[in-house]
Amino acid sequence: MMQCAVFGASGGIGAALVRHLAARDDVALVHAGSRRGAVPQGPKIRPFRFDALDDSLPATCAQIGGPLDLVLVATGRLTRADGSGPEKALRQVSAAGLAELFADNAIVPAMIARAVQPLLPRDRRCVFAVLSARVGSIGDNRLGGWYAYRASKAALNMLCRTIAIEWARTHPLAVVAALHPGTVATGLSAPFQRGVAPDALFTPDISAAALLRVLDALHPADSGGFFAWDGAPIPF
Numbered sequence: 544m545m546q547c548a549v550f551g552a553s554g555g556i557g558a559a560l561v562r563h564l565a566a567r568d569d570v571a572l573v574h575a576g577s578r579r580g581a582v583p584q585g586p587k588i589r590p591f592r593f594d595a596l597d598d599s600l601p602a603t604c605a606q607i608g609g610p611l612d613l614v615l616v617a618t619g620r621l622t623r624a625d626g627s628g629p630e631k632a633l634r635q636v637s638a639a640g641l642a643e644l645f646a647d648n649a650i651v652p653a654m655i656a657r658a659v660q661p662l663l664p665r666d667r668r669c670v671f672a673v674l675s676a677r678v679g680s681i682g683d684n685r686l687g688g689w690y691a692y693r694a695s696k697a698a699l700n701m702l703c704r705t706i707a708i709e710w711a712r713t714h715p716l717a718v719v720a721a722l723h724p725g726t727v728a729t730g731l732s733a734p735f736q737r738g739v740a741p742d743a744l745f746t747p748d749i750s751a752a753a754l755l756r757v758l759d760a761l762h763p764a765d766s767g768g769f770f771a772w773d774g775a776p777i778p779f
């Protein structure tokens with residue numbers, strides 16, 4: 544029976560991931576973490592609060608206990624806390640805006656990886672997956688724009704790849720994956736859904752189910768990869 548943790552469980556996709564995991568027969572417990580928002584409730588769900596940008600995170604994770612078979616990081620943001628962005632042109636790029644999105648999209652998941660590392664089993668398969676975004680692919684960038692979001696997700700992908708290399712030595716059965724969830728109808732994408740064809744806009748439930756299918760099929764040899772909701776690899 545698996546023990547799972549979802550960070551960002553108050554988000555659209557994060558909450559759906561918690562619900563889907565809690566409904567599975569092979570899952571005993573889902574630790575559902577949020578910075579401030581409400582998380583789904585249920586007999587198998589254990590809510591917790593966390594702040595990944597201060598020193599409290601290692602103690603928070605130690606309290607979760609373990610071992611953790613699956614850790615999902617579903618945090619992230621596209622616009623700034625003041626609602627501005629994403630940038631369409633270089634003149635809209637600011638140091639403060641870059642710093643804010645790098646913190647939320649790259650630093651937060653990296654600090655979570657560091658804090659959960661002691662809870663990951665070394666003698667059996669475990670999965671650490673983060674929600675990245677296809678627009679974070681450098682090779683796939685043909686449209687431009689969205690500077691801070693793209694660059695912070697590219698940094699996240701590099702952090703995951705580097706973690707995967709380290710854990711291949713210390714946790715040989717671990718799978719580290721960066722995932723693109725599709726375009727999903729959540730608060731994050733709400734202002735940008737107009738140009739999206741209806742069949743290309745997923746509900747959080749469809750995306751969560753697809754992402755968990757992808758993770759179930761990954762092997763340690765796939766660790767460090769970047770995958771879309773349908774399992775297709777995405778170039779870095």
Ligand SMILES: NC(=O)c1ccc[n+]([C@@H]2O[C@H](COP(=O)([O-])OP(=O)(O)OC[C@H]3O[C@@H](n4cnc5c(N)ncnc54)[C@H](OP(=O)(O)O)[C@@H]3O)[C@@H](O)[C@H]2O)c1
Binds near residue numbers: 551552553556724728
């Ligand atoms: N929706 C899409 O179409 C789409 C497409 C590609 C990639 N993604 C990625 O998927 C992930 C989830 O997105 P979503 O659509 O579910 O967005 P969402 O509904 O806005 O949820 C985002 C979640 O991230 C949390 N969060 C943000 N900054 C945080 C921080 N510093 N510390 C802790 N929690 C933080 C928020 O928590 P609070 O409630 O505490 O603020 C919220 O729970 C993001 O990484 C996003 O980039 C989404």
